[in-house]
Amino acid sequence: xxxxxxxxxxxxxxxVVVSASVRAAEAAADALVRQISVDVIDTAKADKxxxxxxxxxxxxxxxxxxxxxxxxxxxxxxxxxxxxxEATPDQRAKLQAEFKTLLVRVYAGALAQLKDxxxxxxxxxxxxxxxxxxVQTEVRGKSEPIKLDYRLDKPADTWKIIDVNVGGLWxxxxxxxxxxxxxxxxxxxGLIATLVERNKxxxxxx
Amino acid sequence: MNTxxxxxxxxxxAALLASGxxxxxxxxxxxxxxxxxxxxxxxxxxxxxxxxxxMKPVAKAYKAVLPQLVRTGISNVLGNIxxxxxxxxxxxxxxxxxxxxxxMRVVTNTVFGLGGLLDPATEMGLVRRSEDFGQxxxxxxxxxxxxxxxxxxxxxxxxxxxxxxxxxxxAASTLAKSDNLGYAVTGVELVNLRxxxxxxxxxxxxxxxDRYSFVRQAYLSRRLDQVYDGAPPLAPMDNLExxxxxxxxxxxxxxxxxxxxxxxxxxx
Numbered sequence: 001x002x003x004x005x006x007x008x009x010x011x012x013x014x015x016v017v018v019s020a021s022v023r024a025a026e027a028a029a030d031a032l033v034r035q036i037s038v039d040v041i042d043t044a045k046a047d048k049x050x051x052x053x054x055x056x057x058x059x060x061x062x063x064x065x066x067x068x069x070x071x072x073x074x075x076x077x078x079x080x081x082x083x084x085x086e087a088t089p090d091q092r093a094k095l096q097a098e099f100k101t102l103l104v105r106v107y108a109g110a111l112a113q114l115k116d117x118x119x120x121x122x123x124x125x126x127x128x129x130x131x132x133x134x135v136q137t138e139v140r141g142k143s144e145p146i147k148l149d150y151r152l153d154k155p156a157d158t159w160k161i162i163d164v165n166v167g168g169l170w171x172x173x174x175x176x177x178x179x180x181x182x183x184x185x186x187x188x189x190g191l192i193a194t195l196v197e198r199n200k201x202x203x204x205x206x
Numbered sequence: 207m208n209t210x211x212x213x214x215x216x217x218x219x220a221a222l223l224a225s226g227x228x229x230x231x232x233x234x235x236x237x238x239x240x241x242x243x244x245x246x247x248x249x250x251x252x253x254x255x256x257x258x259x260x261m262k263p264v265a266k267a268y269k270a271v272l273p274q275l276v277r278t279g280i281s282n283v284l285g286n287i288x289x290x291x292x293x294x295x296x297x298x299x300x301x302x303x304x305x306x307x308x309x310m311r312v313v314t315n316t317v318f319g320l321g322g323l324l325d326p327a328t329e330m331g332l333v334r335r336s337e338d339f340g341q342x343x344x345x346x347x348x349x350x351x352x353x354x355x356x357x358x359x360x361x362x363x364x365x366x367x368x369x370x371x372x373x374x375x376x377a378a379s380t381l382a383k384s385d386n387l388g389y390a391v392t393g394v395e396l397v398n399l400r401x402x403x404x405x406x407x408x409x410x411x412x413x414x415x416d417r418y419s420f421v422r423q424a425y426l427s428r429r430l431d432q433v434y435d436g437a438p439p440l441a442p443m444d445n446l447e448x449x450x451x452x453x454x455x456x457x458x459x460x461x462x463x464x465x466x467x468x469x470x471x472x473x474x
Contacts, residue, residue: 102413109409136436142325143281144334147436168428168436177237177423178415194415 029152029159030124032069033135037119037148040065044111058108066107071153071160072100078162079175080191083183091188098195103171105199110166117141119148127151132162237419239353239426246355250418253360257400262407265400279323280398284378285334286315286322291376295337299345307332337432339373340366344433353422361425 040061044050049057076096077084087095123136132153138145149165163172182191240246269277289312296305311327311334318326328334343365344350351364362370374380378395382388414420 106409106413109412113405113409140333142328144336147431149436165431168431169424170427174420174423174427178420181416181419198415 029133029154030121030135032152032159033137033150034119034121036066036069037121037137040111041117041119050112053112055105055108055112058111059104062104062108062111066161067100067104069159069161071155071162072096074153074155074160074162075099075103075172079172079179081176081180081183083188087188091192094192095188095195098192098199099175101199102175102195106171107164107166134165237422239350240422241352242354246353246422247418249355249357250421253355253358256358261396261400262404265397265404268397269401269404277398277401280394281402282315282319282325283322284395284398285325286312286319287378287381288336289315289334291373292335292337294376295339295342296335298342299337304335308335338366338369340369340429341432343369344429350426350429353426361421363426363429366429 043061043065044058047057047061050061073096076092076099079099080087080095084092117139118141119137119139121135121137125134125136126132127134130153132151134149134151136147136149139148146167147165148167150161151163151165151170152159153162154160163170165171179191182194186193237243272280289308293305293308293312296302296308311332312322314327314330314332315322315325318324340363348365350366354362354364354367356362356367356370359370377392379388379391382391410417410420
Protein backbone atom coordinates (compact mmCIF):
# COMPACT_ATOMS: atom_id res chain seq x y z
CA UNK A 1 0.00 0.00 0.00
CA UNK A 2 2.75 2.41 1.00
CA UNK A 3 4.53 1.71 -2.18
CA UNK A 4 1.64 3.32 -3.97
CA UNK A 5 0.99 6.03 -1.44
CA UNK A 6 4.45 7.54 -1.51
CA UNK A 7 4.53 8.32 -5.23
CA UNK A 8 1.01 9.65 -4.90
CA UNK A 9 1.93 12.02 -2.08
CA UNK A 10 5.10 13.04 -3.85
CA UNK A 11 3.13 13.85 -6.97
CA UNK A 12 0.57 15.80 -4.98
CA UNK A 13 3.25 17.81 -3.21
CA UNK A 14 5.01 18.46 -6.47
CA UNK A 15 1.77 19.58 -8.06
CA VAL A 16 1.22 22.14 -5.32
CA VAL A 17 4.75 23.49 -5.68
CA VAL A 18 4.56 23.54 -9.46
CA SER A 19 1.16 25.21 -9.61
CA ALA A 20 2.31 27.92 -7.22
CA SER A 21 5.36 28.60 -9.32
CA VAL A 22 3.29 28.43 -12.49
CA ARG A 23 1.03 31.13 -11.12
CA ALA A 24 4.01 33.39 -10.44
CA ALA A 25 5.46 32.55 -13.83
CA GLU A 26 2.24 33.46 -15.61
CA ALA A 27 2.38 36.91 -14.10
CA ALA A 28 5.91 37.34 -15.44
CA ALA A 29 4.84 36.16 -18.88
CA ASP A 30 2.01 38.63 -19.17
CA ALA A 31 4.21 41.42 -17.87
CA LEU A 32 6.65 40.66 -20.67
CA VAL A 33 3.90 40.71 -23.30
CA ARG A 34 2.50 43.94 -21.91
CA GLN A 35 5.94 45.53 -21.94
CA ILE A 36 6.59 44.48 -25.55
CA SER A 37 3.15 45.65 -26.72
CA VAL A 38 3.40 49.03 -25.05
CA ASP A 39 6.93 49.49 -26.32
CA VAL A 40 5.98 48.64 -29.91
CA ILE A 41 2.82 50.76 -29.96
CA ASP A 42 4.45 53.77 -28.32
CA THR A 43 7.38 53.65 -30.73
CA ALA A 44 5.02 53.25 -33.67
CA LYS A 45 2.93 56.22 -32.56
CA ALA A 46 5.96 58.45 -32.16
CA ASP A 47 7.43 57.54 -35.53
CA LYS A 48 6.21 59.56 -38.52
CA UNK A 49 7.54 57.09 -41.10
CA UNK A 50 5.68 54.22 -39.44
CA UNK A 51 2.49 56.25 -39.30
CA UNK A 52 2.86 56.79 -43.03
CA UNK A 53 3.01 53.02 -43.51
CA UNK A 54 6.72 52.56 -44.18
CA UNK A 55 6.93 48.76 -44.07
CA UNK A 56 10.70 48.48 -43.86
CA UNK A 57 10.70 50.83 -40.89
CA UNK A 58 8.04 48.72 -39.16
CA UNK A 59 10.08 45.61 -39.91
CA UNK A 60 13.06 47.21 -38.19
CA UNK A 61 10.85 47.99 -35.22
CA UNK A 62 9.69 44.37 -35.02
CA UNK A 63 13.26 43.17 -35.44
CA UNK A 64 14.59 45.23 -32.54
CA UNK A 65 11.66 45.16 -30.13
CA UNK A 66 9.95 41.81 -30.63
CA UNK A 67 12.44 39.39 -32.14
CA UNK A 68 14.84 39.32 -29.17
CA UNK A 69 11.99 37.76 -27.19
CA UNK A 70 11.25 35.06 -29.74
CA UNK A 71 12.81 31.61 -29.36
CA UNK A 72 13.63 31.46 -32.99
CA UNK A 73 15.26 28.05 -33.07
CA UNK A 74 12.15 26.49 -31.51
CA UNK A 75 9.87 28.37 -33.86
CA UNK A 76 11.70 27.29 -37.01
CA UNK A 77 11.94 23.71 -35.84
CA UNK A 78 8.22 23.59 -35.10
CA UNK A 79 7.34 24.99 -38.49
CA UNK A 80 9.62 22.67 -40.44
CA UNK A 81 8.49 19.61 -38.54
CA UNK A 82 10.06 16.13 -38.51
CA UNK A 83 12.17 16.87 -41.61
CA UNK A 84 14.24 19.23 -39.44
CA UNK A 85 16.19 16.24 -38.19
CA GLU A 86 17.41 15.50 -41.70
CA ALA A 87 18.53 19.07 -42.36
CA THR A 88 22.24 19.85 -42.52
CA PRO A 89 23.56 22.72 -40.36
CA ASP A 90 23.75 24.84 -43.48
CA GLN A 91 20.13 24.11 -44.39
CA ARG A 92 19.05 24.83 -40.84
CA ALA A 93 20.79 28.19 -40.85
CA LYS A 94 19.17 29.11 -44.16
CA LEU A 95 15.73 27.99 -43.01
CA GLN A 96 16.03 30.06 -39.86
CA ALA A 97 17.19 33.17 -41.65
CA GLU A 98 14.53 33.01 -44.36
CA PHE A 99 11.71 32.11 -42.00
CA LYS A 100 12.70 34.97 -39.74
CA THR A 101 12.52 37.42 -42.62
CA LEU A 102 9.13 36.02 -43.56
CA LEU A 103 7.72 36.22 -40.03
CA VAL A 104 9.00 39.74 -39.48
CA ARG A 105 7.20 40.74 -42.66
CA VAL A 106 3.95 39.06 -41.63
CA TYR A 107 4.00 40.65 -38.22
CA ALA A 108 5.03 44.03 -39.61
CA GLY A 109 2.29 43.84 -42.21
CA ALA A 110 -0.26 43.15 -39.50
CA LEU A 111 1.09 46.02 -37.40
CA ALA A 112 0.93 48.40 -40.36
CA GLN A 113 -2.83 47.99 -40.35
CA LEU A 114 -3.14 49.18 -36.80
CA LYS A 115 -3.75 52.86 -36.28
CA ASP A 116 -4.70 54.64 -33.08
CA UNK A 117 -4.98 51.38 -31.22
CA UNK A 118 -4.30 50.24 -27.72
CA UNK A 119 -3.37 46.78 -26.58
CA UNK A 120 -4.92 45.20 -23.55
CA UNK A 121 -3.77 41.98 -21.94
CA UNK A 122 -7.02 40.15 -21.29
CA UNK A 123 -6.09 36.76 -19.92
CA UNK A 124 -3.19 34.40 -19.33
CA UNK A 125 -3.87 30.70 -19.51
CA UNK A 126 -1.46 27.84 -18.87
CA UNK A 127 -1.02 25.25 -21.61
CA UNK A 128 -1.89 21.84 -20.16
CA UNK A 129 1.04 19.52 -19.69
CA UNK A 130 4.04 21.80 -19.61
CA UNK A 131 5.23 25.14 -18.40
CA UNK A 132 4.01 27.08 -21.39
CA UNK A 133 1.40 29.79 -21.23
CA UNK A 134 -0.80 31.66 -23.67
CA VAL A 135 -1.09 35.37 -23.03
CA GLN A 136 -4.19 36.73 -24.72
CA THR A 137 -4.30 40.35 -25.74
CA GLU A 138 -6.76 42.44 -27.65
CA VAL A 139 -5.97 45.30 -29.95
CA ARG A 140 -8.72 47.85 -29.50
CA GLY A 141 -9.41 50.74 -31.75
CA LYS A 142 -12.14 52.19 -33.91
CA SER A 143 -13.54 48.88 -35.11
CA GLU A 144 -13.96 45.39 -33.74
CA PRO A 145 -11.13 44.34 -31.38
CA ILE A 146 -8.47 42.15 -32.96
CA LYS A 147 -7.16 39.20 -31.06
CA LEU A 148 -3.37 39.03 -30.69
CA ASP A 149 -2.22 36.12 -28.54
CA TYR A 150 1.26 34.98 -27.66
CA ARG A 151 2.34 31.51 -26.73
CA LEU A 152 5.37 31.54 -24.46
CA ASP A 153 7.75 28.98 -23.12
CA LYS A 154 10.44 29.23 -20.49
CA PRO A 155 13.33 27.06 -21.66
CA ALA A 156 15.84 28.76 -19.35
CA ASP A 157 15.23 31.68 -17.01
CA THR A 158 13.47 34.04 -19.39
CA TRP A 159 10.17 33.76 -21.20
CA LYS A 160 10.40 33.33 -24.94
CA ILE A 161 7.64 33.70 -27.49
CA ILE A 162 7.14 30.53 -29.52
CA ASP A 163 4.00 31.36 -31.49
CA VAL A 164 1.76 34.32 -32.21
CA ASN A 165 -1.95 34.23 -32.91
CA VAL A 166 -3.24 37.04 -35.11
CA GLY A 167 -7.01 37.18 -35.32
CA GLY A 168 -7.45 33.50 -34.56
CA LEU A 169 -4.55 32.20 -36.66
CA TRP A 170 -1.50 30.66 -35.00
CA UNK A 171 1.24 31.74 -37.38
CA UNK A 172 3.88 29.10 -36.70
CA UNK A 173 1.33 26.31 -36.70
CA UNK A 174 -0.11 27.57 -39.94
CA UNK A 175 3.30 27.73 -41.56
CA UNK A 176 3.80 24.15 -40.55
CA UNK A 177 1.01 23.17 -42.93
CA UNK A 178 2.42 25.43 -45.62
CA UNK A 179 5.91 24.05 -45.18
CA UNK A 180 4.70 20.45 -45.20
CA UNK A 181 3.25 21.08 -48.64
CA UNK A 182 6.53 22.48 -49.97
CA UNK A 183 8.53 19.72 -48.30
CA UNK A 184 6.37 17.09 -49.96
CA UNK A 185 6.99 18.71 -53.32
CA UNK A 186 10.67 19.62 -53.24
CA UNK A 187 12.19 18.52 -49.95
CA UNK A 188 14.28 20.79 -47.76
CA UNK A 189 16.05 22.52 -50.63
CA GLY A 190 12.74 23.11 -52.36
CA LEU A 191 11.36 24.76 -49.25
CA ILE A 192 14.44 26.95 -48.87
CA ALA A 193 14.21 27.97 -52.52
CA THR A 194 10.54 28.88 -52.17
CA LEU A 195 11.22 30.95 -49.06
CA VAL A 196 14.14 32.78 -50.69
CA GLU A 197 12.08 33.54 -53.76
CA ARG A 198 9.09 34.68 -51.71
CA ASN A 199 11.19 36.95 -49.54
CA LYS A 200 12.93 38.42 -52.56
CA UNK A 201 9.78 39.18 -54.52
CA UNK A 202 8.03 40.72 -51.53
CA UNK A 203 11.13 42.74 -50.69
CA UNK A 204 11.23 44.11 -54.21
CA UNK A 205 7.57 45.10 -54.07
CA UNK A 206 7.74 46.74 -50.68
CA MET B 207 -37.45 39.11 -50.77
CA ASN B 208 -36.61 35.63 -51.97
CA THR B 209 -35.05 36.42 -55.30
CA UNK B 210 -31.48 36.94 -54.06
CA UNK B 211 -31.52 33.29 -53.04
CA UNK B 212 -31.48 32.11 -56.64
CA UNK B 213 -28.27 33.95 -57.40
CA UNK B 214 -25.81 31.71 -55.51
CA UNK B 215 -27.07 28.59 -57.28
CA UNK B 216 -26.66 30.21 -60.66
CA UNK B 217 -23.18 31.36 -59.73
CA UNK B 218 -22.26 27.90 -58.54
CA UNK B 219 -23.13 26.54 -61.97
CA ALA B 220 -21.16 29.32 -63.62
CA ALA B 221 -18.19 28.53 -61.43
CA LEU B 222 -18.31 24.86 -62.30
CA LEU B 223 -18.43 25.64 -66.02
CA ALA B 224 -15.72 28.25 -65.82
CA SER B 225 -13.42 26.01 -63.87
CA GLY B 226 -13.70 23.12 -66.28
CA UNK B 227 -10.40 24.04 -67.85
CA UNK B 228 -8.53 25.11 -64.74
CA UNK B 229 -5.79 22.72 -63.70
CA UNK B 230 -5.98 21.26 -60.26
CA UNK B 231 -2.73 21.42 -58.37
CA UNK B 232 -3.41 18.95 -55.61
CA UNK B 233 -0.60 19.14 -53.08
CA UNK B 234 0.00 15.46 -52.54
CA UNK B 235 -1.84 13.93 -49.61
CA UNK B 236 -5.41 15.17 -49.10
CA UNK B 237 -6.05 17.14 -45.95
CA UNK B 238 -8.66 15.53 -43.71
CA UNK B 239 -10.63 18.74 -43.26
CA UNK B 240 -10.65 19.41 -47.00
CA UNK B 241 -11.94 16.30 -48.79
CA UNK B 242 -13.28 18.41 -51.65
CA UNK B 243 -9.93 20.08 -52.32
CA UNK B 244 -9.89 19.65 -56.09
CA UNK B 245 -13.35 21.19 -56.41
CA UNK B 246 -12.52 23.89 -53.89
CA UNK B 247 -9.35 24.84 -55.71
CA UNK B 248 -11.34 25.34 -58.90
CA UNK B 249 -13.83 27.61 -57.20
CA UNK B 250 -10.96 29.40 -55.52
CA UNK B 251 -9.28 30.01 -58.88
CA UNK B 252 -12.59 31.26 -60.27
CA UNK B 253 -13.06 33.60 -57.31
CA UNK B 254 -9.55 34.89 -57.73
CA UNK B 255 -10.19 35.67 -61.38
CA UNK B 256 -13.43 37.48 -60.62
CA UNK B 257 -11.76 39.31 -57.77
CA UNK B 258 -8.86 40.51 -59.92
CA UNK B 259 -11.16 41.48 -62.79
CA UNK B 260 -14.09 43.01 -60.95
CA MET B 261 -14.18 43.16 -57.17
CA LYS B 262 -10.71 44.51 -56.50
CA PRO B 263 -10.85 47.31 -59.10
CA VAL B 264 -14.35 48.29 -57.95
CA ALA B 265 -13.26 48.28 -54.30
CA LYS B 266 -10.21 50.37 -55.16
CA ALA B 267 -12.36 52.85 -57.06
CA TYR B 268 -14.82 52.95 -54.17
CA LYS B 269 -11.96 53.76 -51.84
CA ALA B 270 -10.55 56.37 -54.19
CA VAL B 271 -13.83 58.15 -54.92
CA LEU B 272 -15.51 58.27 -51.55
CA PRO B 273 -13.79 60.13 -48.73
CA GLN B 274 -12.88 58.18 -45.60
CA LEU B 275 -15.64 59.89 -43.64
CA VAL B 276 -18.36 58.66 -45.99
CA ARG B 277 -16.92 55.15 -46.12
CA THR B 278 -16.76 54.99 -42.35
CA GLY B 279 -20.38 56.13 -42.24
CA ILE B 280 -21.46 53.40 -44.64
CA SER B 281 -19.47 50.79 -42.70
CA ASN B 282 -21.07 52.00 -39.49
CA VAL B 283 -24.65 51.87 -40.77
CA LEU B 284 -24.19 48.38 -42.23
CA GLY B 285 -22.33 47.32 -39.11
CA ASN B 286 -25.09 48.60 -36.87
CA ILE B 287 -27.69 46.53 -38.68
CA UNK B 288 -25.36 43.54 -38.49
CA UNK B 289 -24.85 44.10 -34.77
CA UNK B 290 -28.51 43.44 -34.10
CA UNK B 291 -28.20 39.95 -35.59
CA UNK B 292 -24.96 39.50 -33.64
CA UNK B 293 -26.82 40.39 -30.45
CA UNK B 294 -29.46 37.79 -31.27
CA UNK B 295 -26.76 35.18 -31.82
CA UNK B 296 -25.09 36.00 -28.52
CA UNK B 297 -28.44 35.35 -26.84
CA UNK B 298 -29.01 32.19 -28.88
CA UNK B 299 -25.66 30.97 -27.58
CA UNK B 300 -26.77 31.67 -24.02
CA UNK B 301 -24.32 34.53 -23.59
CA UNK B 302 -26.64 36.92 -21.82
CA UNK B 303 -24.13 39.59 -20.83
CA UNK B 304 -22.48 40.06 -24.22
CA UNK B 305 -25.90 39.78 -25.87
CA UNK B 306 -27.23 42.64 -23.78
CA UNK B 307 -24.03 44.63 -24.41
CA UNK B 308 -24.45 44.23 -28.14
CA UNK B 309 -28.12 45.17 -27.84
CA MET B 310 -27.16 48.29 -25.91
CA ARG B 311 -24.60 49.00 -28.60
CA VAL B 312 -27.27 48.99 -31.30
CA VAL B 313 -29.62 51.17 -29.26
CA THR B 314 -26.83 53.63 -28.43
CA ASN B 315 -25.62 53.92 -32.00
CA THR B 316 -29.13 54.19 -33.42
CA VAL B 317 -30.28 56.85 -30.96
CA PHE B 318 -27.11 58.84 -30.29
CA GLY B 319 -25.22 57.92 -33.44
CA LEU B 320 -27.68 59.37 -35.96
CA GLY B 321 -29.22 56.05 -36.88
CA GLY B 322 -25.93 54.20 -36.86
CA LEU B 323 -23.92 56.67 -38.95
CA LEU B 324 -21.60 57.31 -36.02
CA ASP B 325 -20.27 54.84 -33.52
CA PRO B 326 -20.39 56.41 -30.06
CA ALA B 327 -20.89 53.00 -28.43
CA THR B 328 -17.29 51.97 -29.07
CA GLU B 329 -16.10 55.13 -27.30
CA MET B 330 -18.27 54.10 -24.38
CA GLY B 331 -16.61 50.71 -24.21
CA LEU B 332 -19.39 48.75 -25.88
CA VAL B 333 -17.12 47.20 -28.49
CA ARG B 334 -18.39 45.16 -31.39
CA ARG B 335 -18.25 41.41 -30.91
CA SER B 336 -19.66 39.85 -34.06
CA GLU B 337 -21.33 36.48 -33.92
CA ASP B 338 -23.12 34.74 -36.73
CA PHE B 339 -25.37 31.73 -37.02
CA GLY B 340 -22.53 29.39 -37.91
CA GLN B 341 -20.88 30.24 -34.58
CA UNK B 342 -24.18 29.66 -32.80
CA UNK B 343 -24.44 26.19 -34.34
CA UNK B 344 -20.81 25.56 -33.42
CA UNK B 345 -21.51 26.64 -29.86
CA UNK B 346 -24.15 23.92 -29.60
CA UNK B 347 -21.86 21.25 -30.93
CA UNK B 348 -22.36 21.28 -34.67
CA UNK B 349 -18.99 20.53 -36.25
CA UNK B 350 -17.77 22.62 -39.17
CA UNK B 351 -17.95 19.76 -41.67
CA UNK B 352 -15.80 19.77 -44.81
CA UNK B 353 -14.11 22.96 -45.94
CA UNK B 354 -16.01 24.57 -48.77
CA UNK B 355 -15.08 27.46 -51.03
CA UNK B 356 -18.23 29.28 -52.10
CA UNK B 357 -18.38 30.99 -55.47
CA UNK B 358 -17.75 34.74 -55.00
CA UNK B 359 -18.16 34.52 -51.23
CA UNK B 360 -14.95 32.61 -50.60
CA UNK B 361 -13.83 30.35 -47.77
CA UNK B 362 -16.49 28.58 -45.75
CA UNK B 363 -17.45 25.19 -44.44
CA UNK B 364 -20.55 23.10 -44.91
CA UNK B 365 -21.93 24.38 -41.59
CA UNK B 366 -21.02 28.01 -42.17
CA UNK B 367 -22.19 27.97 -45.78
CA UNK B 368 -25.59 26.65 -44.76
CA UNK B 369 -25.77 29.15 -41.90
CA UNK B 370 -25.12 31.95 -44.33
CA UNK B 371 -28.60 31.40 -45.73
CA UNK B 372 -30.00 32.10 -42.27
CA UNK B 373 -27.66 35.06 -41.77
CA UNK B 374 -28.77 36.60 -45.04
CA UNK B 375 -32.40 36.61 -43.91
CA UNK B 376 -31.33 39.19 -41.38
CA ALA B 377 -28.96 41.13 -43.62
CA ALA B 378 -29.22 44.84 -44.26
CA SER B 379 -30.53 44.20 -47.78
CA THR B 380 -33.70 42.58 -46.44
CA LEU B 381 -34.72 45.94 -44.96
CA ALA B 382 -34.94 47.40 -48.46
CA LYS B 383 -38.44 48.16 -49.70
CA SER B 384 -37.91 46.75 -53.19
CA ASP B 385 -35.84 43.94 -54.66
CA ASN B 386 -33.79 46.34 -56.73
CA LEU B 387 -32.89 48.37 -53.69
CA GLY B 388 -32.09 45.10 -51.91
CA TYR B 389 -29.59 44.18 -54.62
CA ALA B 390 -28.08 47.64 -54.41
CA VAL B 391 -27.60 47.33 -50.66
CA THR B 392 -26.05 43.87 -51.08
CA GLY B 393 -23.74 45.33 -53.71
CA VAL B 394 -22.65 48.13 -51.40
CA GLU B 395 -22.19 45.59 -48.61
CA LEU B 396 -19.88 43.48 -50.77
CA VAL B 397 -17.88 46.41 -52.13
CA ASN B 398 -17.54 47.90 -48.66
CA LEU B 399 -16.36 44.57 -47.29
CA ARG B 400 -13.86 44.14 -50.10
CA UNK B 401 -12.56 47.68 -49.70
CA UNK B 402 -12.00 47.10 -45.99
CA UNK B 403 -10.05 43.97 -46.84
CA UNK B 404 -7.77 45.48 -49.49
CA UNK B 405 -4.79 45.78 -47.16
CA UNK B 406 -5.36 42.31 -45.77
CA UNK B 407 -5.34 40.59 -49.14
CA UNK B 408 -2.26 42.55 -50.13
CA UNK B 409 -0.59 41.15 -47.03
CA UNK B 410 -1.73 37.67 -47.99
CA UNK B 411 0.15 37.91 -51.30
CA UNK B 412 3.32 38.68 -49.42
CA UNK B 413 3.19 35.98 -46.77
CA UNK B 414 1.54 32.87 -48.16
CA UNK B 415 3.57 30.17 -49.86
CA ASP B 416 0.41 28.63 -51.26
CA ARG B 417 -2.46 31.08 -51.03
CA TYR B 418 -5.15 28.42 -51.21
CA SER B 419 -3.96 26.41 -48.22
CA PHE B 420 -2.99 29.53 -46.30
CA VAL B 421 -6.48 30.92 -46.65
CA ARG B 422 -7.96 27.55 -45.75
CA GLN B 423 -5.95 27.16 -42.56
CA ALA B 424 -6.57 30.77 -41.66
CA TYR B 425 -10.30 30.42 -42.14
CA LEU B 426 -10.64 27.12 -40.29
CA SER B 427 -8.57 28.13 -37.29
CA ARG B 428 -10.21 31.54 -37.10
CA ARG B 429 -13.66 29.98 -37.06
CA LEU B 430 -12.65 27.46 -34.42
CA ASP B 431 -11.29 30.33 -32.39
CA GLN B 432 -14.53 32.28 -32.78
CA VAL B 433 -16.71 29.36 -31.79
CA TYR B 434 -14.69 29.01 -28.59
CA ASP B 435 -14.67 32.77 -28.03
CA GLY B 436 -10.93 33.06 -28.39
CA ALA B 437 -10.01 30.05 -26.30
CA PRO B 438 -10.14 26.92 -28.43
CA PRO B 439 -8.80 23.74 -26.82
CA LEU B 440 -5.02 23.97 -26.60
CA ALA B 441 -4.33 20.26 -26.99
CA PRO B 442 -3.72 20.31 -30.76
CA MET B 443 -0.93 22.82 -30.24
CA ASP B 444 1.02 20.52 -27.96
CA ASN B 445 2.55 18.80 -30.94
CA LEU B 446 4.48 21.98 -31.57
CA GLU B 447 7.45 20.64 -29.67
CA UNK B 448 7.56 17.34 -31.48
CA UNK B 449 10.27 17.98 -34.02
CA UNK B 450 12.80 19.07 -31.48
CA UNK B 451 13.92 17.61 -28.25
CA UNK B 452 12.66 19.09 -25.04
CA UNK B 453 15.56 21.42 -24.21
CA UNK B 454 15.54 24.23 -26.71
CA UNK B 455 19.22 24.70 -27.54
CA UNK B 456 21.09 21.49 -28.25
CA UNK B 457 21.24 20.15 -31.78
CA UNK B 458 19.15 17.04 -32.16
CA UNK B 459 21.22 13.91 -32.26
CA UNK B 460 20.53 12.23 -35.55
CA UNK B 461 20.16 8.92 -33.79
CA UNK B 462 17.01 10.13 -32.02
CA UNK B 463 15.36 10.71 -35.36
CA UNK B 464 14.26 7.15 -35.88
CA UNK B 465 13.21 6.59 -32.29
CA UNK B 466 10.96 9.60 -31.79
CA UNK B 467 8.75 9.63 -34.79
CA UNK B 468 6.41 12.53 -34.15
CA UNK B 469 2.72 12.19 -34.74
CA UNK B 470 2.86 14.96 -37.32
CA UNK B 471 -0.09 17.29 -37.70
CA UNK B 472 -2.85 17.24 -35.09
CA UNK B 473 -6.45 16.58 -35.98
CA UNK B 474 -8.14 19.91 -36.27
